[in-house]
Amino acid sequence: MxxxxxxxxxxxxxxxxxxxxxxxxxxxxxxxxxxxxxxxxxxxxxxxxxxxxxxxxxxxxxxxxxxxxxxxxxxxxxxxxSPGVDFPFSGSRQYMKNIGRELKVFLEDGKEIKGKLLSVGEKEFTLQVKKKEKGKKATEEEASYAFEDVKKSIVQVSFK
Structure with missing residues (x-):
């Protein structure tokens, strides 16, 4: 039909x-x-x-x-x-609703990043990520990622 x-x-x-x-x-x-x-x-x-x-x-x-x-x-x-927490985001609106939560982001280049979602713009979003250097204490920094570079993003559920 x-x-x-x-x-x-x-x-x-x-x-x-x-x-x-x-x-x-x-x-x-x-x-x-x-x-x-x-x-x-x-x-x-x-x-x-x-x-x-x-x-x-x-x-x-x-x-x-x-x-x-x-x-x-x-x-x-x-x-x-509604999509479960393990369902990948399909649009910026889902990013907006999850500001403040921990995400796992899979980039098109194969990298995986975990961080706290801080803000969402028209074409990108910003995470607070932990940066580890050998022999030094981990520090936190902000990093922005373009939506077009992201394969998928999912919320990380915390049971703390």
């Missing part, structure tokens, strides 16, 4: 339309076959976190719209949730 990329775009538009306010945003829509049905995995986030009620409302609204417009021929299942 629809090409997968067209269907994904339609669902992204639906989700965005049904978000409760500007503090909420779409992270990802993934559609994958699961046996004889399709799985629609919708990830949303918000500046102050996502509630179960918001996920349920979006799930119902998107499902109703899919049914009304007859967008999917076969059986399907919708899962709406």
């Amino acid at each position: 629809y090409a997968m990329s067209d269907l994904r775009s339609l669902i992204e538009e639906m989700v965005t339309r049904h978000l409760p306010d500007d503090s909420h945003f779409l992270v990802e829509v993934k559609i994958s076959p699961k046996g004889d049905q399709s799985l629609l995995n919708i990830l949303i986030d918000a500046d102050q976190g996502v509630t179960i009620e918001t996920c349920a409302k979006i799930s119902r609204a998107v499902s109703n719209e899919i049914e009304e417009k007859n967008l999917i021929d076969n059986a399907y299942r919708i899962e709406v949730s």
Whole structure:
């Protein structure tokens, strides 16, 4: 009926339309076959976190719209949730919401950096990283990284 990329775009538009306010945003829509049905995995986030009620409302609204417009021929299942802490960031908005947290950043050149997220700009972000020199006490310094140089960034969970 629809090409997968067209269907994904339609669902992204639906989700965005049904978000409760500007503090909420779409992270990802993934559609994958699961046996004889399709799985629609919708990830949303918000500046102050996502509630179960918001996920349920979006799930119902998107499902109703899919049914009304007859967008999917076969059986399907919708899962709406927020990305887990181990899910890589997909945009600057997720960086903004995690200022003050420890990140692990994987750069395109293969380097890995850990540091505390201090600030986020339009094209880059700044971390406070520990710099270790042989025979000396570790010091902390600020370092900025361009989004285009980053393969992925994830929050480091601390159990202290």
